[in-house]
Amino acid sequence: MIQVSQALSIITENSCKMPIRKIEVHKSLGFILAETIHSPIDMPPFRQSAMDGYAFLFSELNQFDIVSTSQAGNFSNEQIEKNQAIRIFTGAYVPDCLDTVVMQEHTERNGQSLKIIKKPNAFANVRSKGEQIKKEELVLERNTLITPAAIGFLACLGITEINIYKKPKVVIIVTGNELVKAGKKLPKGKIFESNSVMLASAFQSMGIDKIKIFKVKDDLNSTKKILKNCLSSFDVVLVSGGISVGDYDFVKEALLSNGVEELFYTINQKPGKPLFFGKKVKTLVFALPGNPASALTSFYIYVQHALKIKMGFDSVHLNQINRKITTPFENTTGKSLFLKGFYNDEFVTVLESQSSAMLNTFATANGLIYIPYDKEIVAENQEVSIIPIN
Amino acid sequence: MIQVSQALSIITENSCKMPIRKIEVHKSLGFILAETIHSPIDMPPFRQSAMDGYAFLFSELNQFDIVSTSQAGNFSNEQIEKNQAIRIFTGAYVPDCLDTVVMQEHTERNGQSLKIIKKPNAFANVRSKGEQIKKEELVLERNTLITPAAIGFLACLGITEINIYKKPKVVIIVTGNELVKAGKKLPKGKIFESNSVMLASAFQSMGIDKIKIFKVKDDLNSTKKILKNCLSSFDVVLVSGGISVGDYDFVKEALLSNGVEELFYTINQKPGKPLFFGKKVKTLVFALPGNPASALTSFYIYVQHALKIKMGFDSVHLNQINRKITTPFENTTGKSLFLKGFYNDEFVTVLESQSSAMLNTFATANGLIYIPYDKEIVAENQEVSIIPIN
Structure with missing residues (x-):
């Protein structure tokens, strides 16, 4: 561990x-x-007017004849005579022989005759090439x-x-004889399968859309067979359930027998202690606990971390933020905890009901509060780390 | 204004x-x-074991015969005799006549004979129906x-x-004779058109994918015609460019002549002063300035606000956060400013080069710092509002 x-x-x-x-x-x-x-x-690729107004040569006086117009998108680099100016618009080409643009509000115009009322600085309102x-x-x-x-x-x-x-191609393999597809009648002893759609949407929320879903019975051979196919076709393989130590948990054995190298199994944490991480060539394998909240916590903490590295993100950290906790907290478990919380700009509150089996609280949380295993007392207003979710 | x-x-x-x-x-x-x-x-739909272990009746002694097995997904509600227990797995049905599950680590098993070494509390490890x-x-x-x-x-x-x-159906109409499609040769006086792909991806980043793009020449009739079609087919119409007061800015006239009710035009802000907002029946219309950084700022501040309301978000605010500014700042413009900034958990820094014409700074910013028009002096370490972007 x-x-x-x-x-x-x-x-x-x-x-x-x-x-x-x-x-x-x-x-x-x-x-x-x-x-x-x-x-x-x-960029800009040419000297460009930054205003609607008139282009002129700064060294001349304040009285001009307007001889032409430069509209954005038109190009004419005509020769302008002394005391001549041109009408010009934002983004338009400034002829090479002119150097300044006066905004139209600072001029008086009478037919083709222009008077500058308020002279701008030299070179004003002209964006230079490559500025x-x-x-x-x-x-x-x-x-x-x-x-x-x-x-x-x-x-x-x-x-x-x-x-x-590239973004990784991912597959979700859901195990569990107790699982029934939502929409069907629920026989006694069974529950609705929800991890596949939940984990698929967690991938989607990271911009990953090449997602395949398979379901497999709790049976060693079926599990081995589906894994064999997936390990050679996907970049990330996620298995949900079957990773505890019960007599019907075949996932670890099926992974190892398919040549997956075990990199770790079980973490000193709650929820999500049984969590297998392995690798075959470049394909990463995560086997997550079957219960929904544990699976989703593991996704946000570990799977997301691996996905970000694969997708090329540079800061390969957890995107942690810090907030002051509103309620004192005692951690007597000796395990690291990830608590569903709700944070605002300053504080974070631990939400009620932290059961690992269900998603009530998760659906209203916006972050997972990380309490390290060796932190026994968390006092009110102490800063804690949060991994934002959703 | x-x-x-x-x-x-x-x-x-x-x-x-x-x-x-x-x-x-x-x-x-x-x-x-x-x-x-x-x-x-x-949920759970039945009394469920929370452990891999053995189910028994708490009122009995610590020595049992194991008579059957309850695996997750199997249902058998058999009658259990005195001093009998069953093997049970996480998630499995607990027979009605039993009330407690002991984890397997706290037992000794010898063939079909079970001894409980460490007796749990009554009802332990059984999740009640509807818990x-x-x-x-x-x-x-x-x-x-x-x-x-x-x-x-x-x-x-x-x-x-x-x-x-539902999410809104949106259309982006790009105006400007100076615009050339990227990938083509750039003639003199022209620039590459970038607002359509930029604004389309801004919509996408909000999860909106029904996006249509049209381009139109700076010409009143063409503008009127395209708007007529769009106003009846989309929920939000975005026009880029042509909304200043230059002689070739036809958008406002084209909108009004199509029966769009003007709700505001020009805001006392930088960048993005010329910004038209209007409505026809339920269709919202934004006409944004043509220069890219102004257009994108307007999108994040105003268009996003409207989209969130339309999509049903409850907190119809700007998602502002507060941070301490690292550099003192003077606002002598009398206008509200939106500055490209980069914030971390505690501070925000105003990025260099705030020109409204280009996107250099925008591409590395993660927030827009809002300085209200009547706030002349912003001291170092003073709290400022930020609208997170991307």
């Missing part, structure tokens, strides 16, 4: 990034960039998360494809 | 929830529940966000369909 921190270290050591592939920028939201990108162009970014300058560092802003930034530089880390 | 807070109030007053529809539970991640749900069953939730008890309140835990909770009660608020 190992401690929580050891378990996380072992996961970090044994998880490697997914292969890289090219993707269209408009489909790249939520992926991690697998290359450093430099700008292919100057925002120059050709070859850094756009985004490798390992950046692709957000809407990053997509906009890449697109405005004309970039259409980038290299990202 | 109105202030930020007025603009948000006007949006709140004029946005209403989307219609309700039924959806399968496994497809409901990220939706808001539009009904209050009560449990159709007792977690009773039939007709509250499962989830109306307006709950459907998370993986909520999906698991519903599924384990056998619930397969729920009523949720």
Whole structure:
């Protein structure tokens, strides 16, 4: 049996990034960039007006003839004579022989004749070529998360494809003779199966959508067979249930007999003590406890950690935040605890009913409060670590 | 011109929830529940063993004959004689005539003969029927966000369909003669169009995937025509660009001539002063400034606010958080500011380069710092409001 921190270290050591592939920028939201990108162009690509107004040469007087118009998107680099100005709009090309734009509110216009009432500084309201970014300058560092802003930034530089880390293909294998598909009649002694849809949506909430679900009876041969197929076709294999030490728990044996290397089994924690982590070639295997709240806690603490590394996230930590606890707490179990909690900007409250078998409390929690095994007394207002969920 | 807070109030007053529809539970991640749900069953549906061990009658002695086995999923409610016990596993049915389960580690077994070494309390390790939730008890309140835990909770009660608020159908209309599709050669005077993919991914990051994109030339008739079609087919219409007061800004006129009621136009803020919000029947219309960073700021502050109300979110606020600012700041503009910032658990830093024309800074920011127009001096370590992004 190992401690929580050891378990996380072992996961970090044994998880490697997914292969890289090219993707269209408009489909790249939520992926991690697998290359450093430099700008292919100057932006803006030309001297651009930052205002609706008039472009003129600063060294001249304040009275001009308006000889033409530069609208955004039109290009004309005409020769302008002395005391001539042009009407210009935001984003439009500023002819090479002019250097300053006055906003229209600071002028008086009479037909084609223009008078500047309030002269701006020299070069005012003209964005120079490459003012925002120059050709070859850094756009985004490798390992950046692709957000809407990053997509906009890449697109405005004309970039259409980038290299990202692929997302893992995952499979959920649910074991348990007691499980009945929701929607059917519930025979005596049976319960509804819920871990498959719950874990699938937990994957989805991380942006993973290649998810396969299989169900298998509590039987060694069936378990071995389904695992054999999955271990060679998926990047992450999740097994739900069958991992305790009961006479009908076949998962560990089935994994080992399929050549999965055991990296740890059982963690000194509550909930979720029986938790198997292993590896075969690059495929990671987690066997989670069957009861729903334990399975979901294990997902958020351990599976999510491994997935983030695989997807290329750089900060391979738990995304912990700290808050002051509102209720004093005693941990006499000698185990590390993950308690369902609700936090706001300053405080966190331990929610009532922490049973590992059910999801009542989980459905209203927004974080898991981590109480290390060697922390016996947690006083009111003491800072505790929280792993945000959902 | 109105202030930020007025603009948000006007949006709140004029946005209403989307219609309700039924959806399968496994497809409901990220939706808001539009009904209050009560449990159709007792959970657990029967008295269940919480341990692998032996079930017996507490009032008897410590020596038993093991007469049968109860495995999870099997049901047999046999009559047990005096001094008889059964082998039982976690989740299995506890026969009506027995009341206590001893964990296997606290017993000695010799063939079919069992001796209890450490007797548990009466009724120990037996989960009573309905212990977690009773039939007709509250499962989830109306307006709950459907998370993986909520999906698991519903599924384990056998619930397969729920009523949720639909997500809005949205359209993005991009105006601007200067815009060229990324991937093409860039003619002089033109720039790459990026707002469509940026805004589409901003919608996607809110879980909205019914998104249509149209591009239109800076021309009153084309703009009127495309708007006419969109106003009757979408829940939210977003127009990018053409909303300033330049001679080629036709969007406002095109909107009004299509019968859109103007609810506000121009906000005392930077970036994003020219921002039109209007309504036709239930369709909301936002016309955003054309420059990318202004458009995206407006999206996060105003469009997202309206979308959350439409999607059924209950707390119709900005999800603001507070942090101490690391750098003193002076606001001499008389306008409310939204500054790109990076926050951690305690502090927020204003990022360099706040230009409204480009997205460099936005791509590395994780929040927009809100400085109200009437706040001239922001001292170091003073608390400021942040709207988290991405």
